[in-house]
Amino acid sequence: MARTQVGIIGAGPAGLLLSYLLHSEGIEAVVLEARSREYVEKRVRAGVCEHPTVELLREIGVGTRLDAEGLPHQGFSLRFDGQDHRIAITELTGKTITVYGQQEVVKDLIAAHEERGWPIEFEVSEVALHDLETKNPHITYRDVDGVERRLDCDVLAGCDGFHGVSRPSIPAERAKMFNRDYPFAWLGVLARTPPSHEELIYTHHPRGFALHSMRSPEVTRLYLQVPHDEKIDDWSDDRIWSELAERLETSNKDFSLREGPILDKGITPMRSFVIEPMSHGRLFLAGDAAHIVPPTGAKGMNLAVADVRVLSRALVELLQHKRTELVESYSDTCLKRVWRAEHFSWYMTSMLHVDPTADDFDRRLQLSQLRYTASSRAAATSLAENYAGLPFV
Ligand code: APR
Numbered sequence: 001m002a003r004t005q006v007g008i009i010g011a012g013p014a015g016l017l018l019s020y021l022l023h024s025e026g027i028e029a030v031v032l033e034a035r036s037r038e039y040v041e042k043r044v045r046a047g048v049c050e051h052p053t054v055e056l057l058r059e060i061g062v063g064t065r066l067d068a069e070g071l072p073h074q075g076f077s078l079r080f081d082g083q084d085h086r087i088a089i090t091e092l093t094g095k096t097i098t099v100y101g102q103q104e105v106v107k108d109l110i111a112a113h114e115e116r117g118w119p120i121e122f123e124v125s126e127v128a129l130h131d132l133e134t135k136n137p138h139i140t141y142r143d144v145d146g147v148e149r150r151l152d153c154d155v156l157a158g159c160d161g162f163h164g165v166s167r168p169s170i171p172a173e174r175a176k177m178f179n180r181d182y183p184f185a186w187l188g189v190l191a192r193t194p195p196s197h198e199e200l201i202y203t204h205h206p207r208g209f210a211l212h213s214m215r216s217p218e219v220t221r222l223y224l225q226v227p228h229d230e231k232i233d234d235w236s237d238d239r240i241w242s243e244l245a246e247r248l249e250t251s252n253k254d255f256s257l258r259e260g261p262i263l264d265k266g267i268t269p270m271r272s273f274v275i276e277p278m279s280h281g282r283l284f285l286a287g288d289a290a291h292i293v294p295p296t297g298a299k300g301m302n303l304a305v306a307d308v309r310v311l312s313r314a315l316v317e318l319l320q321h322k323r324t325e326l327v328e329s330y331s332d333t334c335l336k337r338v339w340r341a342e343h344f345s346w347y348m349t350s351m352l353h354v355d356p357t358a359d360d361f362d363r364r365l366q367l368s369q370l371r372y373t374a375s376s377r378a379a380a381t382s383l384a385e386n387y388a389g390l391p392f393v
């Protein structure tokens, strides 16, 4: 039987960063991850780090590669009716965002754990959480060799994403779930070709939303709105490029769609979800385990980072000073930011996608919102400050 102070389920950005922050404060933690190290390091996810996320990663000493390889951006474009309207983030807010793949953040955090000898167990299975309402919760699981294990803890952190086991361990009558499904999904591709433009372009087109993003000067990331039940096998590379070409057509002379070999493609459903509260007894949820946003606002990873920043402080207070105020307010503190991001992500999604259930009235409202955002400094500033990231609470 093993013992640690904080048992962390999941080695995504939330679990790894929480473990890093706790160890840095002298608190012991063990991370248990269902997948292999190779899998979590290669999994292609979102790629925009907002200003407060970058500052935190730098401040705690894991920003070296991010500073060297991340791409700082001072604005992005909204494209509709074939025309670009730039949202000048830095001019409007004084902040920048950084394009740096989520799996790069994950790699940096795993490498930091390895260097310092902080434990992460990969390829565990049958993870189950017990005695959450006591001061001695524990986790049972099988390790990589199939051996049954028990880990006794003071606190458990559920950082195991939307499909994990932590959230379902909370009795249904003790929590309220908020859910919104969208009648579309994103088809994402990673292509070996230089970006077609130096900034991100969020495009509203009658055939559906499209997004031009990137990972490096050699690798482009592109997305297409598709029906929610779409099969990836129906999308040949040729079909993807011709659909992108149609939706991204523009009068902007600085843009021409560059094609290249497709390295990865996949379909991601769009959903908004929140559980309240984000804790139960000695279990604290963080990141996608507690909330999901549609990717249009680029908030998923940033919310995970914000949660564990609050949680790590609360756990230091609890475990080192026996003070309970911050763990008691953890959920309320996080939910304020979570709901702001939920609203922003819903707003960006609604403004930019083609909703198959919309009528003409809805379509006119949508176009008016796009025009207003593109032409009013006040509206653009509101968008920019949400996008760049509101200060940590
Ligand atoms: N046991 C152990 N690990 C698990 C289990 C389980 N039963 N179920 C899931 N996991 C692992 C997953 O394999 C994954 O590595 O938990 C991890 C959760 O990581 P993420 O899904 O990346 O979630 P999070 O760390 O909250 O980061 C949020 O990830 O989904 C994106 O867009 C989202 O950018 C956001 C970010």
Ligand code: PHB
Residues within 6 Å of the ligand: 045, 046, 047, 048, 200, 213, 214, 221, 295, 296, 297, 298
């Ligand atoms: C990405 O580059 O993967 C990306 C960028 C912006 C988004 C979502 C995803 O809003």
